[in-house]
Amino acid sequence: xxxxxxxxxxxxxxxxxxxxxxxxxxxxxxxxxxxxxxxxxxxxxxxxxxxxxxxxxxxxxxxxxxxxxxxxxxxxxxxxxxxxxxxxxxxxxxxxxxxxxxxxxxxxxxxxxxxxxxxxxxxxxxxxxxxxxxxxxxxxxxxxxxxxxxxxxxxxxxxxxxxxxxxxxxxxxxxxxxxx
Numbered sequence: 001x002x003x004x005x006x007x008x009x010x011x012x013x014x015x016x017x018x019x020x021x022x023x024x025x026x027x028x029x030x031x032x033x034x035x036x037x038x039x040x041x042x043x044x045x046x047x048x049x050x051x052x053x054x055x056x057x058x059x060x061x062x063x064x065x066x067x068x069x070x071x072x073x074x075x076x077x078x079x080x081x082x083x084x085x086x087x088x089x090x091x092x093x094x095x096x097x098x099x100x101x102x103x104x105x106x107x108x109x110x111x112x113x114x115x116x117x118x119x120x121x122x123x124x125x126x127x128x129x130x131x132x133x134x135x136x137x138x139x140x141x142x143x144x145x146x147x148x149x150x151x152x153x154x155x156x157x158x159x160x161x162x163x164x165x166x167x168x169x170x171x172x173x174x175x176x177x178x179x180x
Contacts, residue, residue, distance in 0.1 A: 063081070
């Protein structure tokens with residue numbers, strides 16, 4: 001199935017740790033866990049701890065605002081705009097240096113059962129069988145529809161076909177899922 005979405009229409013909920021807001025794009029169920037894989041957009045307004053997710057691999061990409069620091073046990077990583085960063089969901093991290101409102105994209109996969117590859121692209125791609133495409137700027141053709149900044153598609157088991165840039169400034173965040 002292919003699910004079109006836009007930032008403004010996604011439902012808002014509190015973070016697991018209560019420290020912020022998230023907008024869930026897609027959550028693929030698993031019979032023995034809360035999800036097999038999940039993608040969301042999080043609003044960043046203040047420094048604070050990340051929620052812990054045991055047995056989950058995460059990739060975070062800062063979309064707006066920043067840069068900011070992710071710090072924890074021997075980790076001192078500067079998260080910069082449109083630069084995906086992968087980490088284990090059980091790492092005790094906290095964000096520091098948030099100045100004003102920001103936005104990030106998160107993709108989480110159940111370790112040993114699924115994995116994610118996240119990149120920013122500016123040219124046509126034929127994506128994997130599952131994933132998320134989110135327009136960072138410009139116009140893209142996604143699953144036969146014109147999508148603009150802060151909109152996109154998520155899909156599971158039904159490849160959307162080639163994703164095509166339709167403007168000179170087109171940039172797309174492409175998260176592809178491999179089921180192991």
